[in-house]
Each structure stands twice: as C-alpha cells, then as structure tokens.
Amino acid sequence: MADHYVQGSVAFTCTAQEAALIEEAWQHAADLDNELAPGDPSAEFLTAFPPVELGNPFNGLLDIFDDPRFPRFCAEIQITRADPCRVSISGDSDFQPDAIAALIQRCCRQTLGEAPIGFTWSYGSSRPRPEDTGGGWCAIFADRIEFGETAEGLSKALQPAADPWSDHLVHAASDWKTEVANDETRLGYLDWIAARQSSVGAAP
Incomplete structure (x- = not known):
C-alpha cells in the first residue's frame, strides 16, 4: 500500500x-464541513454563490465541490x-x-x-512509481477555467515536429514552386493554397 498526495499552491x-x-466563503465551508451552523451570509456572498435550491443559502457554495x-x-x-x-492558498496532502x-x-x-x-499542483506517493507522479495546471479567467495535465504537455513536446512543407492533398508544393519560379505568384505556400481554394470554392 502507498499513500498518495496532491500538493499545490x-x-x-x-x-x-x-x-x-x-x-x-472559506469560513462557511469550514463550518459546514464541521457540521456547525454557519453565520449569516452577506449579500456579496449570495451574489457570488447564488443558491441553487430554496431554503439553503449555502448550496451555491456547496455546488463548487466534487462532493457537497x-x-x-x-x-x-x-x-x-x-x-x-x-491571498496565499496551499496544501500538501x-x-x-x-x-x-x-x-x-x-x-x-x-x-x-x-x-x-x-x-x-503535483502528484506524489509514499512509494514513488512513474504512474504516481506528475501534476497539472489551472488558468482562471473571468469567463472560464482551463485545466491541463503536465503529462499532456510532455507528450506533446515529445511528438515529432510537423513538417510545415508537407504537401496539401490537392495543392502540391511543387505546383506552388513552379508558379513562384514563373513569377505567377508571390504568395507564400499556405496563402497560395488559401487563394486557390477561394477561387474554386474548394473545401480545405
């Protein structure tokens, strides 16, 4: 058996x-977790955590937890x-x-x-194994919250870089090079593809 940890700040x-x-909000959550009667919620609190059910002014707060x-x-x-x-928030378990x-x-x-x-944040274990380590990141915006895992970033970094000169399925790079050599276009390859697609109404 091993103990697993999630550490972050x-x-x-x-x-x-x-x-x-x-x-x-932190104090209300602590009171509710300890089965104590929370204090009266402020108007600002009720605006930030609007109740999802009548009769309980705190269920809007409880709704942010995986298990209310x-x-x-x-x-x-x-x-x-x-x-x-x-404000500093940190936890080590x-x-x-x-x-x-x-x-x-x-x-x-x-x-x-x-x-x-x-x-x-990071994952850890009292008996480290490769599958028990790693971590993640979070970016908080006014209109959304984005999460990602460090393993995903590592996997992406290890992938071979895409060849920017790989041929389009229809508009070959050799055709573009011929037009450039004949001074028939001064567009870059990708812009040339877009122009050709636009002129014939082709799908990308």
Whole structure:
C-alpha cells in the first residue's frame, strides 16, 4: 500500500472586498464541513454563490465541490490585511484544484477582469512509481477555467515536429514552386493554397 498526495499552491493579489469574500466563503465551508451552523451570509456572498435550491443559502457554495457532503479545500489560507490584499492558498496532502479555482473565480471578478490567475499542483506517493507522479495546471479567467495535465504537455513536446512543407492533398508544393519560379505568384505556400481554394470554392 502507498499513500498518495496532491500538493499545490496559489498566491495572488486582489481587492480587499474580494479577499473578504474569499475569507467568508472559506469560513462557511469550514463550518459546514464541521457540521456547525454557519453565520449569516452577506449579500456579496449570495451574489457570488447564488443558491441553487430554496431554503439553503449555502448550496451555491456547496455546488463548487466534487462532493457537497464534504466541502473541503484541503489547504491552508493566508490573507494580508491591505488593499490590494495578497491571498496565499496551499496544501500538501489533498489539495483540491477544482474547488479552489471555482472559489477564486466566483470571488475575484474584478481582479480576473484585469488579468487571469494561474497555479500548478503535483502528484506524489509514499512509494514513488512513474504512474504516481506528475501534476497539472489551472488558468482562471473571468469567463472560464482551463485545466491541463503536465503529462499532456510532455507528450506533446515529445511528438515529432510537423513538417510545415508537407504537401496539401490537392495543392502540391511543387505546383506552388513552379508558379513562384514563373513569377505567377508571390504568395507564400499556405496563402497560395488559401487563394486557390477561394477561387474554386474548394473545401480545405
């Protein structure tokens, strides 16, 4: 048997209002996870995490977790008291990238409107094997969240580079070269293909 870990961290600056909203959501999640009665939600919280069912003002927050029964970020949070604030979130055993990314996106609309926020995480094991290591990345935008695995990037990097001079199925590079030699075109190969397709209405 082996113990498996997900370790990650993210640090960013945001407005004091956004930091306060993150802190409120974090505390509500902790209270719910510990089966304690959460404090009254603020209007800003209800706007960021609109309830999905009547009668429970916190189910909009619970909805960002993979399992709403366990609203855990599995990380520690630190917030500086300034404006802008610096928020640091890190975990070394079961870091939850999805929930943390959703928390940041819901709470930091103004900041994300100016620039995206990104972070990475890694997989580990008490008995390392190649299949137990790796990691991933997350890019948070105001309108979307993108995830990727480091293994995917490595696989792509190891693939042979595509030959930019490989022939089009219909418009051969040799035909283009002939037209260039005869001064019949001054277009590059790809632009020449596009022009020929346009002139005959051909499909790419």
